[in-house]
Amino acid sequence: MRLLPRSIAILFGTLLSILCLVPLAQAFETAAREAILVDFETGSVLFEKNANKPMPPASMSKIMTSYMVFDRLDEGRLSLDDKLPVSEKAWRKGGSKMFVEVGEEVSVANLLRGVIVQSGNDACIVLAEGISGSEQAFAREMTEKGREIGLQNSTFTNATGWPDPDHRMSARDLATLARRVIEDFPEYYEIYSETEFTWNDIRQGNRNPLLYRNIGADGLKTGHTEEAGYGLTASAVQNGQRLIMVVTGLDSVNQRAEEADRLLSWGFREFENFNLAQQGEPIDEATVWLGAEDTVPLVTQKDLVVTLPHAARDELNARIVYDGPVPAPIQEGQSIGTLILSAPDMPEQEIQLVAGKSVEQAGLFGRLFAAGKYLAFGSP
Known part of the structure; x- marks a missing residue:
C-alpha cells in the first residue's frame, strides 16, 4: 500500500479545500417503494431505496422494447422506413394504445413513437412480432440482451410490461438500461423528449410529467399497474450534469410527478461532478525493478471525474495501491495499480492506474548493479 507523494497530496489538498463531503445517507426520504438516483457520467449512486428488489416495472419495461429496436436499427437489420403488419393480437391488446388497425402496415419510425410517446401496447406487439416472429420469442431475446448489457435482476415475459408474476425488473436495472439507451443510441434517444404524437387522427401526449416542467428533463418512461403502482424512469440535464432517476410504487399520478x-x-x-485529473496526466510514479528507468508514471485511462456533494470540507482521502517495485519490461497501458478515493460514510471508488509509457529492461551491467545494490542495502 502506498500513500500519495507530497506533490499529489498538494494537488488533492487544493481540490479538497473547495469540496465538502457529507454522507450519501443524509436526509432525503421518499414515499416511493423503490427508488434510485444515479449520476450519468460517473455512475455514482446518489440515493437508493430497495434498488435491487425485483418488482413489476409496468410500462417502464418498454424502454427495453425500444432498446431492442434501436439495437437492430444500429446493426442495419432494421430500417425506420420498414413497415410491419398489425396482427389481430396486437389490435385487440388492451391498456394504453397507439390505435393501429388490424391488417395495416406501420413504419418502424411511427411504431417507435407509438411505444415511447403513447405507451402503446399494440405498437409493442407489432414490433415484437415483426422482429422475432412472436411476442414470446421477443421477450426471451429481451431477457438475453438484458443480461448482456448488465441487467442483473430483470426477466421479461412480454414486450409491453403487462402484469405477469415472472415479468420483473429492479430500479437499478431500469437506471442501468436508461443509461445504456442514452449512451448507445443518442440519435434515437431524442424521441423520448417528444411531447405528443398523432396516429389515425388520435393525438396523445407524452405521459412523462417532467417533460412539462422547466427542470431539463428529456426522457424516459412512465409505468402504472395496480400491483406496480405509479412509476417513472427519467433523466434530466442541468448545467452540463445529467442525472438518471427511477421511482416506483407511488399512489397517484400527482405523487409520481412530485x-x-x-x-x-x-x-x-446537493451534488456536482469534479474533474480531478485528465486522461494520460501523471498522477504518481511507481518504482521499477531492473528497468532502464527507475520509475514509470501512473496515469488514468480516462478523465478522472468524481461525483461529490457540494458542501464539503476536507474529508476526501486518496491513496495509491500497487505491488512494487514493478519488474521491467513494462508496456505502456499495462495495469499497474489502483487509485482509491474514500471518505467517511461513502463507498470507496477505485480507479485503475496504468503505465504512462513503456520501460525497457536494463542491460546486463544495469541489472548487475541493481542486484548488488539490493544485496548491499536491502532495497531496489
Whole structure:
C-alpha cells in the first residue's frame, strides 16, 4: 500500500479545500417503494431505496422494447422506413394504445413513437412480432440482451410490461438500461423528449410529467399497474450534469410527478461532478525493478471525474495501491495499480492506474548493479 507523494497530496489538498463531503445517507426520504438516483457520467449512486428488489416495472419495461429496436436499427437489420403488419393480437391488446388497425402496415419510425410517446401496447406487439416472429420469442431475446448489457435482476415475459408474476425488473436495472439507451443510441434517444404524437387522427401526449416542467428533463418512461403502482424512469440535464432517476410504487399520478421532481431537484442541488485529473496526466510514479528507468508514471485511462456533494470540507482521502517495485519490461497501458478515493460514510471508488509509457529492461551491467545494490542495502 502506498500513500500519495507530497506533490499529489498538494494537488488533492487544493481540490479538497473547495469540496465538502457529507454522507450519501443524509436526509432525503421518499414515499416511493423503490427508488434510485444515479449520476450519468460517473455512475455514482446518489440515493437508493430497495434498488435491487425485483418488482413489476409496468410500462417502464418498454424502454427495453425500444432498446431492442434501436439495437437492430444500429446493426442495419432494421430500417425506420420498414413497415410491419398489425396482427389481430396486437389490435385487440388492451391498456394504453397507439390505435393501429388490424391488417395495416406501420413504419418502424411511427411504431417507435407509438411505444415511447403513447405507451402503446399494440405498437409493442407489432414490433415484437415483426422482429422475432412472436411476442414470446421477443421477450426471451429481451431477457438475453438484458443480461448482456448488465441487467442483473430483470426477466421479461412480454414486450409491453403487462402484469405477469415472472415479468420483473429492479430500479437499478431500469437506471442501468436508461443509461445504456442514452449512451448507445443518442440519435434515437431524442424521441423520448417528444411531447405528443398523432396516429389515425388520435393525438396523445407524452405521459412523462417532467417533460412539462422547466427542470431539463428529456426522457424516459412512465409505468402504472395496480400491483406496480405509479412509476417513472427519467433523466434530466442541468448545467452540463445529467442525472438518471427511477421511482416506483407511488399512489397517484400527482405523487409520481412530485416525488420525481423532488428527487431530481435534490440531486442537482446537493451534488456536482469534479474533474480531478485528465486522461494520460501523471498522477504518481511507481518504482521499477531492473528497468532502464527507475520509475514509470501512473496515469488514468480516462478523465478522472468524481461525483461529490457540494458542501464539503476536507474529508476526501486518496491513496495509491500497487505491488512494487514493478519488474521491467513494462508496456505502456499495462495495469499497474489502483487509485482509491474514500471518505467517511461513502463507498470507496477505485480507479485503475496504468503505465504512462513503456520501460525497457536494463542491460546486463544495469541489472548487475541493481542486484548488488539490493544485496548491499536491502532495497531496489
